Amino acid sequence: MAETTDYIDVAKRASELGLQLPEGVVFLPRGFATVTTAGELLNESDAIDLVKLLRAEGVTAGMTTLGGQNLPSISEHDILVHLPVVLLQAVSPTAVALMVDVLGNYVYALIAGVFDKPRVKVEVVVQKKPGTYKSVRYEGSIEGLSELRDAILEVAKDE
């Protein structure tokens, strides 16, 4: 089920940490909302693959950078998918649908056959206007990801 809450001002937080935010769909590093210094930030390994898959679908996507350099990534050798927090900035409903499809297919390819009922846990942050962000959290089956898509679209249009 998808739950919507307020989220911190992503642009302000990125500025405090000295991070550059690319346009479109951005995968935020682990610890973005909590670390003291940018040196503690790590990109999720899965974020690199998700950026590649979204770009292949024609969706503008990227990761935050520090001084023009990619942050180090963390590689964890368990099979659980460590989905990064996804930031959506001025993306079209089509891009939202593609993003949700790519997430679902990615998770399915990794864990199909390993779990009887694969589950996804993901947080998507939607920029409503400069300085205002909403978080949509989803935890549930891959088949139920349409709930996430609908919740994102609802938040995006709810001005």
Next chain:
Amino acid sequence: MSKDDMLATVDLLLAEARRVSHLTVDPTLKREVVSYCNETLAGLKAAKKATEDDSARNRLLAAELAVMGASAEMQMWQHLEDGDCEGAWGCLVEAEDAVHAAGIAHVDGSAYQVDAQRRLMLEGTLFPPQVFMSTGMIVERDSCSICSAPYDECDHVKGRAYGGELCTRNIEQAKMLEVSIVEHPSDRRCRVTNFDGFDTMTLAKEQPANQVTQG
């Protein structure tokens, strides 16, 4: 042999592997399947080389992975006959990983997933539940196995097939962060092998090293 003939051969081979993959079946039949697998793998590699169509190469790769899985499963039985539980476990994991990869390599590879379910059942029946380990690392340098570029700078995605080859992310330099006990590791060969003096595979009490008698 054409691609379609090769794929038909693979289907027959996999059917035979399923037929003999039981504890009571004559070990000679299992060894014959391994030999047949080796011949078929050579044929699949040749067929991959003979075509320039990427999708056809990926389809043949999916079949190749399914055959590798069948061969590993047969070898699991051989290890069990020899009393080599470690070797048997390694082969079963190899068989499970191969069929999973076949499903990602090409959409038609999903046809081989019937073996994934069967191997999960074999695992639960033949081996006691295991405890696994997983490492967490900060990657300092890596590269793509397909194009050799740093992994975050190319378009290839690990686990996917390109021109009949699986893409892997080669981690060349990394800083160890932690080691954890996990339920679902990416490599199930990383497991706790003994606990409190007991072998986690045989559940037998291990003799301390200074009490092992010399043959």
